[in-house]
Amino acid sequence: MLSFLFRRLLQTIPTVLAVVALVFVLFSVAPGSIVSSMSDDSDPQVELRMKQQLGLDQPVYARFGAYIAKLATGDFGTSFRTREPVTTMIAKRIWPTLQLVFAAMALAVVIGVPLGFVAALKPGGIVDTLAMVVAVSGLSIAKFWLGLVLMYFFALKLGWLPSFGYGDGGLKYLILPAVTLGVSPMALFARTTRAAVLEIMTADFVRTARSKGMSETRVVKWHVMRNALVIILTTVGLQFGALMGQAVVVEKLFSWPGIGSLLVDSVLQRDIPAVQGSILVVVLAFLAINLLIDLLYGVIDPRIRYA
Amino acid sequence: MKLRANLVIGGALFALAILVGLLAPWLAHTDPVMDANLMNAEEPPSWTWWFGTDDQGRDIYSRVVYGAQVSLTVGIVSQLINSVIGVALGLSAGYFGGWWDDVVNALTNLMLAIPSLIFALAIMAVLGPGLTSLLIALGLTNWSFTCRIARASALSLRSQGYVQAATVLGYGDLRIMITQLLPNMLGPIIVIGTLGMGSAVLSEAALSFLGLGVRPPFPSWGSMLSEAREQITTAPWLSVFPGLAIFLTVLGLNLLGDGLRDILDPQSRSRRT
Amino acid sequence: MTGAPLIEVRDLRIDLDYGSRRVAAAEGVSFRIDRGETFGLVGESGCGKSITALALIGLLRPPLSIGGGVIRFEGQEVQHLSAARQRELRGNRIAMIFQEPMTALNPVSPVGRQIAEMFVLHKGKGWREANKLAVEALASVRVPAPERRVHDYPHQLSGGMRQRVMIAIALACGPDLLIADEPTTALDVTVQAEIIELMRNLCAERGTAILMISHDLGLVANVCRRVAVMYAGRIVEERGSADIFRAPSHPYTQGLVASLPRLGSRAALGRSRLKEIAGVVPAITNFPDGCRFNPRCAQATEICRTIVPETDRLDAGGLVRCHHHA
Numbered sequence: 001m002l003s004f005l006f007r008r009l010l011q012t013i014p015t016v017l018a019v020v021a022l023v024f025v026l027f028s029v030a031p032g033s034i035v036s037s038m039s040d041d042s043d044p045q046v047e048l049r050m051k052q053q054l055g056l057d058q059p060v061y062a063r064f065g066a067y068i069a070k071l072a073t074g075d076f077g078t079s080f081r082t083r084e085p086v087t088t089m090i091a092k093r094i095w096p097t098l099q100l101v102f103a104a105m106a107l108a109v110v111i112g113v114p115l116g117f118v119a120a121l122k123p124g125g126i127v128d129t130l131a132m133v134v135a136v137s138g139l140s141i142a143k144f145w146l147g148l149v150l151m152y153f154f155a156l157k158l159g160w161l162p163s164f165g166y167g168d169g170g171l172k173y174l175i176l177p178a179v180t181l182g183v184s185p186m187a188l189f190a191r192t193t194r195a196a197v198l199e200i201m202t203a204d205f206v207r208t209a210r211s212k213g214m215s216e217t218r219v220v221k222w223h224v225m226r227n228a229l230v231i232i233l234t235t236v237g238l239q240f241g242a243l244m245g246q247a248v249v250v251e252k253l254f255s256w257p258g259i260g261s262l263l264v265d266s267v268l269q270r271d272i273p274a275v276q277g278s279i280l281v282v283v284l285a286f287l288a289i290n291l292l293i294d295l296l297y298g299v300i301d302p303r304i305r306y307a
Numbered sequence: 308m309k310l311r312a313n314l315v316i317g318g319a320l321f322a323l324a325i326l327v328g329l330l331a332p333w334l335a336h337t338d339p340v341m342d343a344n345l346m347n348a349e350e351p352p353s354w355t356w357w358f359g360t361d362d363q364g365r366d367i368y369s370r371v372v373y374g375a376q377v378s379l380t381v382g383i384v385s386q387l388i389n390s391v392i393g394v395a396l397g398l399s400a401g402y403f404g405g406w407w408d409d410v411v412n413a414l415t416n417l418m419l420a421i422p423s424l425i426f427a428l429a430i431m432a433v434l435g436p437g438l439t440s441l442l443i444a445l446g447l448t449n450w451s452f453t454c455r456i457a458r459a460s461a462l463s464l465r466s467q468g469y470v471q472a473a474t475v476l477g478y479g480d481l482r483i484m485i486t487q488l489l490p491n492m493l494g495p496i497i498v499i500g501t502l503g504m505g506s507a508v509l510s511e512a513a514l515s516f517l518g519l520g521v522r523p524p525f526p527s528w529g530s531m532l533s534e535a536r537e538q539i540t541t542a543p544w545l546s547v548f549p550g551l552a553i554f555l556t557v558l559g560l561n562l563l564g565d566g567l568r569d570i571l572d573p574q575s576r577s578r579r580t
Numbered sequence: 581m582t583g584a585p586l587i588e589v590r591d592l593r594i595d596l597d598y599g600s601r602r603v604a605a606a607e608g609v610s611f612r613i614d615r616g617e618t619f620g621l622v623g624e625s626g627c628g629k630s631i632t633a634l635a636l637i638g639l640l641r642p643p644l645s646i647g648g649g650v651i652r653f654e655g656q657e658v659q660h661l662s663a664a665r666q667r668e669l670r671g672n673r674i675a676m677i678f679q680e681p682m683t684a685l686n687p688v689s690p691v692g693r694q695i696a697e698m699f700v701l702h703k704g705k706g707w708r709e710a711n712k713l714a715v716e717a718l719a720s721v722r723v724p725a726p727e728r729r730v731h732d733y734p735h736q737l738s739g740g741m742r743q744r745v746m747i748a749i750a751l752a753c754g755p756d757l758l759i760a761d762e763p764t765t766a767l768d769v770t771v772q773a774e775i776i777e778l779m780r781n782l783c784a785e786r787g788t789a790i791l792m793i794s795h796d797l798g799l800v801a802n803v804c805r806r807v808a809v810m811y812a813g814r815i816v817e818e819r820g821s822a823d824i825f826r827a828p829s830h831p832y833t834q835g836l837v838a839s840l841p842r843l844g845s846r847a848a849l850g851r852s853r854l855k856e857i858a859g860v861v862p863a864i865t866n867f868p869d870g871c872r873f874n875p876r877c878a879q880a881t882e883i884c885r886t887i888v889p890e891t892d893r894l895d896a897g898g899l900v901r902c903h904h905h906a
Binding site: 207226 | 637639664667668669670671672675676678680683684685686687688689690697698701702733735746749
């Protein structure tokens with residue numbers, strides 16, 4: 001188990017390095033001088049001094065080497081805008097993003113998976129049709145629009161929930177953003193679960209279970225569920241990545257102080273170190289979560305052994 | 308073959324969206340950009356202003372109609388780019404194998420590690436806002452799934468008799484890939500492409516909403532919603548129609564994709580995107 | 581004939597919905613099995629023997645359904661029982677083992693638990709006691725170290741061991757009838773004989789009747805006292821096992837017997853597959869008129885091509901469905 005964990009960690013290193021390189025190259029070849037885009041006065045003296053300060057006068061490969069060396073010590077550089085270390089900026093924002101993503105994911109799993117199960121029990125029935133209409137709608141709705149609509153009704157019209165912000169970090173601030181973010185994975189899980197269950201229902205061992213004299217409910221509870229979870233788990237793992245991406249939009253809409261809104265603000269202000277840092281942290285978090293999911297596989301599926 | 312409801316509804320919605328985009332100059336009541344008139348600012352929907360007007364007095368109906376052009380162009384073209392990249396990489400990787408396969412696999416894993424919206428955002432940050440940037444950003448970031456399917460399909464087809472027969476007959480690699488392998492994987496590729504168009508439309512809207520899409524004042528459903536957010540208390544109708552337009556277009560594409568899957572790729576019930 | 585049969589099938593028809601059409605995948609199927617008796621159903625794949633078995637245990641699923649006829653278990657018409665009453669019979673009184681021991685067991689559930697379920701379902705036991713009984717059940721099918729094996733998952737067991745587990749599950753509640761659908765087809769030859777012996781001995785000890793289904797006439801005749809041969813959805817001949825080898829009456833049966841290496845020889849016992857008789861089994865959607873074997877039958881005449889033969893009683897005992905039977 002430990003050796004498996006270690007091996008998986010080793011396997012992610014090339015991916016991380018590739019992402020680092022990609023993120024670096026992307027912004028090193030960015031057209032137009034970063035410095036000129038940030039200062040209004042075009043005094044060449046000032047520009048040169050700033051370039052030196054930020055190390056931008058060095059050749060690309062030297063900057064890449066220095067960048068990697070600093071990253072290795074946990075230093076993401078200094079923000080162009082705020083002159084704060086990017087590491088500090090990100091540290092402040094990582095918790096709200098994780099909160100949001102996990103809350104949305106929990107919501108999606110808790111509603112989506114049972115919905116898929118119920119739908120699969122009577123394929124083509126009313127419940128199934130209704131659930132699948134809801135699911136395809138959930139996949140088709142633009143998140144920020146859904147967020148706007150929810151905000152309008154629950155915050156502005158009914159006044160039940162705050163319309164935006166993190167507040168004191170309380171649950172009532174989390175609800176609207178989490179629901180907004182959670183709807184499309186919920187829809188996806190409902191569809192994946194339904195498809196997985198329907199497929200498993202045709203398996204030989206399900207026929208065996210029926211030949212034992214089990215009710216359909218028990219067949220599903222005792223034999224289908226766990227097998228379906230293996231398939232669902234894969235989707236959940238992949239979906240974490242998508243959620244972290246889409247969190248950007250939701251955080252921006254609800255002024256949620258997470259990495260996503262930091263990323264957007266930094267992109268709009270061309271604060272390259274902050275952009276690079278945010279992207280890297282998101283990717284790292286995604287890889288870490290998938291590592292955990294890989295470990296979970298072993299718990300659910302006995303055929304997977306971490307030899 | 309039974310006519311599937313999702314195929315019909317989806318096809319109809321998508322066709323409607325395309326028609327609206329193509330016929331925008333005739334369908335629109337006013338010019339979506341120029342016809343601002345502060346005298347008509349923030350009119351709620353009425354017989355004159357079907358979807359109401361915004362704070363500059365522009366006709367929302369006309370802007371929504373023109374917005375279809377951006378959404379559909381981005382949706383269709385960027386997904387085409389994705390499909391071409393995915394098929395080219397996956398097909399060749401599966402066909403040739405060896406080091407090229409390893410390279411493509413590594414690339415695919417890299418793509419999967421970066422959430423595609425974030426990747427697109429980063430590219431938009433570099434290229435700056437605009438239609439071309441959108442096409443590139445969204446066209447380069449969503450091909451991994453197509454690539455995997457194409458690769459798996461090429462791998463399984465490569466060993467089959469008729470492909471080997473073609474090799475014996477002295478067909479070139481490219482010719483074999485295009486004439487023998489490609490037609491056999493087209494079904495799932497089309498299905499993924501249709502669903503991918505839907506997510507490209509959503510991504511375009513998201514990027515425009517974040518201020519990284521099409522440059523204002525040309526209307527895009529995403530940027531219209533971004534502006535509408537400021538006025539949600541005073542003019543909620545501004546938020547309704549662009550959002551509805553996105554929803555119906557993407558719903559159409561998703562239903563169409565589901566319907567096509569039932570016909571073109573029936574064995575892959577659990578292979579959901 | 582000794583008193584009421586354990587199970588009686590009369591004129592059973594099984595429908596297959598095929599697109600918008602409905603065709604009979606099996607029809608006119610009648611037989612009876614007495615308590616503790618062994619009965620075999622033989623035929624090529626697609627002849628309807630497996631779906632007949634599924635109909636008996638109530639496991640036909642769309643597009644298949646029972647289209648007519650009667651199935652009586654201890655005199656009760658099974659089809660008209662409520663779903664809950666049917667489930668009480670299923671597994672408890674009528675049990676079934678399937679062909680593929682690899683896929684017939686749930687891959688993510690320990691085998692002990694899959695046995696224990698039977699005691700929870702039908703004997704009202706709690707899981708703790710059921711698990712203890714599962715160890716005993718595993719011991720009874722001669723699995724070594726059963727108290728450890730119950731924790732194993734199917735993929736950790738060999739094919740033969742998995743089929744032993746299937747037998748343990750099937751016999752857990754002491755059923756009156758065991759339906760065995762090609763129980764050894766997927767196994768190694770050496771393991772086949774062991775499994776057949778085990779199944780036969782256990783059922784004999786407990787007085788459990790066996791309905792054995794196989795494409796292998798030699799194997800079935802070895803295990804069963806009586807054998808019915810199915811062809812294209814109909815039973816064409818039903819005889820005592822010895823008789824069917826000595827004097828097969830239906831031309832199809834004659835072909836089957838002729839294709840066996842040597843009657844009663846060791847080679848015939850559970851080893852050889854049926855050799856193909858000239859021609860192929862017609863598709864369900866395209867059964868010929870009259871006797872369905874007529875396109876492949878050397879003795880076929882005009883009547884065979886037009887009129888469905890009735891089932892006749894043979895003087896020597898047994899039934900046959902042929903216009904020209906001896």
